[in-house]
Amino acid sequence: MTSQTIRAAICHEFGAPLSIGELRLRAPEMGEVEVTLEAVAICHSDITYADGGFGGALPAVYGHEAAGRISAVGAGVRDLAPGDTVAVTLIRACGQCRSCGSGHPTICETPRRDAGPLSTPEGETVFQALNCGAFAEKVVVDQSQVVAIPADMPMDLASLLSCGVITGVGAAVNAAGIRPGHDVVVVGAGGVGLNAIQGARIAGARRIVAIDMTEEKLAAAREFGATDGVLGSTEKPWRAVKEILGRGADAVLVTVGATAAYDAAPRYLANGGKVVMVGMPHGTETSRYSPLMMADVGQGIIGTKMGDVVIRRDIPWMIDLWQQGRLKLEELVSGRWGLEEINEAIADTRSGAARRNVIVLGR
Numbered sequence: 001m002t003s004q005t006i007r008a009a010i011c012h013e014f015g016a017p018l019s020i021g022e023l024r025l026r027a028p029e030m031g032e033v034e035v036t037l038e039a040v041a042i043c044h045s046d047i048t049y050a051d052g053g054f055g056g057a058l059p060a061v062y063g064h065e066a067a068g069r070i071s072a073v074g075a076g077v078r079d080l081a082p083g084d085t086v087a088v089t090l091i092r093a094c095g096q097c098r099s100c101g102s103g104h105p106t107i108c109e110t111p112r113r114d115a116g117p118l119s120t121p122e123g124e125t126v127f128q129a130l131n132c133g134a135f136a137e138k139v140v141v142d143q144s145q146v147v148a149i150p151a152d153m154p155m156d157l158a159s160l161l162s163c164g165v166i167t168g169v170g171a172a173v174n175a176a177g178i179r180p181g182h183d184v185v186v187v188g189a190g191g192v193g194l195n196a197i198q199g200a201r202i203a204g205a206r207r208i209v210a211i212d213m214t215e216e217k218l219a220a221a222r223e224f225g226a227t228d229g230v231l232g233s234t235e236k237p238w239r240a241v242k243e244i245l246g247r248g249a250d251a252v253l254v255t256v257g258a259t260a261a262y263d264a265a266p267r268y269l270a271n272g273g274k275v276v277m278v279g280m281p282h283g284t285e286t287s288r289y290s291p292l293m294m295a296d297v298g299q300g301i302i303g304t305k306m307g308d309v310v311i312r313r314d315i316p317w318m319i320d321l322w323q324q325g326r327l328k329l330e331e332l333v334s335g336r337w338g339l340e341e342i343n344e345a346i347a348d349t350r351s352g353a354a355r356r357n358v359i360v361l362g363r
Contacts, residue, residue, distance in 0.1 A: 002027045008118075008136035009342045010126065011060045014052030017343045018135070023061070023126055026117045028074035028140050035088055035146065037068035038155035040134045041358045042342075042349050043163050044190070044257065045280060049129055050346075053282035060127035061118060063134030064090040067149070067158035068361075077143050085153070086146040089162045089311055090130040093144040105144070106306040135342060137361055147311045149319060156336060156358045157322075157329040161315050163306070164332070164356055167278065168195025168255065169318060170307015173203050176251040176276045180204030185241055185249040185268045187211045187232070188256035189221040191332060191356045192278060196253045198327060199307075201225030209241050209249070220355070224328060238267040248273055255279045262287035271297040276304055332356050 003026045009018040028034045046062040048054055066088040070080055080086070092112065093105035100108050116128035117140040126133075133139055149158050168191075172178050184200040186193050189212040200208045201224075209228045210221030218229030230240045242248055248270030254261050257279040265275045266289050281287075294300065309315070321327035334354035337345040345357040 003119075004138075005121070006137040007339065008061045008133070009063070009339060011050050011058060011062060013058070014050065018050065018346070020340055020342075022121060023136070024119045024121060025136075025138055025140060026119075028072055028077075030074050031076045031143050032074040032140055033070050033077055033080055033086075033143055033146060034072040034138060034140050035066070035068045035086060036071040036138050037066050037088070037134060037136065037361050039068070039159040039358050039360050040066040041156075041159045041162075041164065041356045042345055044349065045130070046135075047346055047350060048257065048280065048282065055283065056129060057127040059120070059124075060129045061133035061135055062129045063136065063359075064130040064132040065159050065163035066132065066134035066139065067155045067162065070146075071138065080143060080146065080148065085149050085151045085158075087149050087158050087162045087311075087315055088132060088134060088139060088141060089145050089147075089166075089306070090132050091145055091306055091309070091311055092131040092142045095144065103310065104308065105310060106308055135339070135359065137339075147315045149315070153319065156333055156360060159358060160329055160332055160356055161318060164191045165195050165318060165327075165329070166309045166311070166314060167307045168192040168197075169199035169202070169327070170309040170314060171253055171255075171276055171278045171304050172196050172199025172251075174308035175302060175304035176253060176274070178203040178205050178251055181206050182250040183207045183209075183245045183247070183270070185209045185211060185252040186221070186226070187252065187254045187261045187265060188279060189217040189226075190255065190352070191354075193253075193255035194220060194224045194332065194355060196255050196278065197221055197224045197226050200253075202321065202326065207245055209244055211237060211241075223331070232261075238264065241268050250274075251276060253278055257281040259285045259287045263289065266290075266294055266299060266301075269299050272299065274300040274302055276302055278304055333358055336360050
């Protein structure tokens, strides 16, 4: 089996800075494609993973929000060829299990059985986190994880579609099922939250109330379509929301990985409303709510992974919205960094100021 040497940002110890080093990347096998990456955005999930919040093996390469060009294909690959421009996602779907067969590939039930394509020069396996390992010059992924995009689309913008945009917009449109006239609360106005706000706007929500801790974030939320903003630091902010709406919300989308936000989320709901779980706290953290109160008024809590998207259906739709000027992408990019600057980009993302920082490969 042939392999090549690539550069990647490697995690050797949870909570420690990533190190730039050389790894071996094997050639694509049956049903796989090799993508030479041009951009990869930094998601808070990558940071939580690197901090040890989701567990996993080490050494590892994180990164899962990427775009580039196919440079090789394995046997059995259909409708994709070298030279194609693609978005690369973490959504690895078998297409055969009950979840895939019922239109929910983001929760595919077939476990991955191979060790992945990455190894050290000495032959030690390196964990390809989130099925991508995209903090690297190239990746080898399953064909189900990529979708063709326009060749002239800027790669930094295309990378955002691979996670942050589809997760936020999809959470509003697919998971929450927002309909024209619905009232919506979005908790958190970071990268995913801004896209949830866009999704609610596109779906026709009557009022969209953003909750965040700074006036700057609330101003950004209005820029993306929020009709109102409430500081989460105020005492019992759900009361202010209900004054704005005249009732509770039909849907509350929690886009931050904070258990305190989940504890409070049901308080914003109207009768019959639902909390949509988007942000992911560390695996050891738990939240509390009253099942009695929620059941009595027909409220619910649902989870969503990657916005419940079908990438070959939803990513082209979102690109079309962007081309029409109805979906903001350029405004999501806070900074562009080289691979060698990845630790600085992660630190900037941790500060909470960035919407999305993008690593541009080859700069």
